[in-house]
Amino acid sequence: MPPQIPLDEWSRIGHKIFVISESSTWWLGDWLIYGQSHYPDRYLHAVAETSLDYQTLRNYAWVARRYPASRRRAGLSFQHHAELASLPEDQQDKWLDRAEKFGWSRNELRNRLKASRNASPIEGAEGEAVQSLEVNVPADQKRLWAEAASTTKQDLVSWIMDILDDAAASTPRLTQGEHRDPTAEDRARRN
Incomplete structure (x- = not known):
């Protein structure tokens, strides 16, 4: 140099x-x-x-x-791909999509994959294991969500996860130790 x-x-x-x-x-x-x-x-x-x-x-x-060349993600490392190589293709793609979308390091991907394997699973509509999360919503609201999910050809759980992933991706991240106090504008936007 x-x-x-x-x-x-x-x-x-x-x-x-x-x-x-x-x-x-x-x-x-x-x-x-x-x-x-x-x-x-x-x-x-x-x-x-x-x-x-x-x-x-x-x-x-x-x-x-x-991973044939057509399935390799240029934005992710060889090691990202190696972490998922033993999974079926659809699962590889799902995890690679998430790693790309959220900018996960190889270690973050490894940790999230491990956490998903260790979570107490319930069966999603397509037989996919998901971590248990209970949300109580009125029946008419659940029906509305299920209809919206069906228009995207997804089961309700997958649709909800995609919506939440999109919301998380568009939310500014806080640095460690920071917390965000909701403002009146934030509260108004939610109502």
Whole structure:
């Protein structure tokens, strides 16, 4: 690096290095998949060529195989994808959508996935396990919500979750230790 590089140039270089580094895991996985169909002993050659261990290379190939290029999310890391690789495709897409939408780190995605697995499940309309949350609403309001959900071809629980996710995404986030006092304008908007 030049001794007096400006901060914005230094940041741009760092971003380019990150993009190349992040892409290389996908490229290695795709390279190994190609080698599987064309060359025997591909892992012996791959270990020699990359200095990476056998298990690391197998993991790269496994994740790359689970996500064809058309399903990979450019805004999420290889590690985000690896966290979800063992799930069925529809679940992978659901979690990748959420991670993208809310800007979750790989660790945040891992924690939320773990929490969803540990939650006391109830069955949603499509047989999907969801965390139990009880909300008492008048029957006519529930019917109205169910009708709205059906227009989007979703069950009520999925529709409610999408609405809440959208609301959470559009709400400014508070920094740790901050709290927000509702103003008269906020109260008026809710009524």
